[in-house]
Amino acid sequence: MENPLQADCGSCFGLCCVALPFSASADFATDKDAGKPCSNLRTDFRCGIHTRLRQSGFSGCTVYDCFGAGQQVSQITFGGTDWRQAPETAAQMFAVFPVVRQLHELLRYLTEALTLRPARSVHADIRRQLAETERLAGLGPDDLEKLDVAAHRQQVNEVLLRTSELVRAGAGAAGRKKDRRGADLMGARLKGADLRGVSLRGAYLIAADLTGADLRLADLIGADLRDANLSGADLTGAIFVTQPQLNAAKGDAATRLPKELNRPAHWS
Structure with missing residues (x-):
């Protein structure tokens, strides 16, 4: 079964290559503003230098992971209609993508937390936060754009901190x-x-x-x-x-x- 928290670039509209900004540095060869397509993005939403990103000065791209937010926003939040076909959706799509990316990152941590046996005393709380985070990630674009994701992160962080304390207690003093x-x-x-x-x-x-x-x-x-x-x-x-x-x-x-x-x- 396909892992929804694993990036599927073939089902994404190149969102990380457009929505996010980057500055010329050791990680990126050039500057790029948020909402502007990377010069290496092809018309099929694939990267033109994917196999030589590090050699081309784009090592930052090789360490980025959307945790499946790209295909979620592309295929579910916006129903498979890309920003080139419907330019009027572009600004909102690019604004929503980082929000869903944060939610999917939290899902990644919560999913791992449920596998940690020393934290089983808080598994019920973890499941509640997992269900709520999944619900939020499935909201429509208008609601996602208005979502206070920082407040939700704080709630999730509380249960992740308890999980951490229980697991690390096994390492001793x-x-x-x-x-x-x-x-x-x-x-x-x-x-x-x-x-x-x-x-x-x-x-x-x-x-x-x-x-x-x-x-x-x-x-x-x-x-x-x-x-x-x-x-x-x-x-x-x-x-x-x-x-x-x-x-x-x-x-x-x-x-x-x-x-x-x-x-x-x-x-x-």
């Missing part, structure tokens, strides 16, 4: 005593560090040296792992890690990953 939420660890030397069960929610780990680090049962929700070196690191059982986070990092054949995630092709 080492994990419970350290809370590095939002910590600035850019370029930090954490080679071989014992980070078992540590909360790294939203931490800035850009270019951090995590070679051989023990990240088992660590909470990595929202952690910025761009160019972080995960070579030989152990992420077994780490929670709320996403494929885009791994795609943005560096690693090797010795990096141990949660079983549901794939080793990025560009890793050594």
Whole structure:
């Protein structure tokens, strides 16, 4: 069965290539305004340089994931009518896409939370938030455009925090005593560090040296792992890690990953 939280670019109207802005940087070769199609977007909504994005200076595209929001907005919210066929829908479609993307990201975390046995005492709350998030994601474009998604994120975050605490308790005192939420660890030397069960929610780990680090049962929700070196690191059982986070990092054949995630092709 097709995973609705996995991007299906063939069923999307190139929304991430149009709706979102980017600036010339190490991640993108050029500037692009929100609502303006990328110069590499073809008339069939496919990327003209998909197989050579990194070589062409668009590595940022290779680490982006809409969590299935693209096909949801294209095929369900707007009923399969694309913004080129109906230009009058374009502005609203581009405004709704980031909202649904946030909701689908929350669905991704809530779905994972239901698989975590140490958090079974809060599974009923997780299911309620999951059902509500699915309902919101299925709203029409007018309602989605007006949705206070930040308020809903806060509600979901409460149950995800409880989930994290229950799971990380299994790592023992080492994990419970350290809370590095939002910590600035850019370029930090954490080679071989014992980070078992540590909360790294939203931490800035850009270019951090995590070679051989023990990240088992660590909470990595929202952690910025761009160019972080995960070579030989152990992420077994780490929670709320996403494929885009791994795609943005560096690693090797010795990096141990949660079983549901794939080793990025560009890793050594």
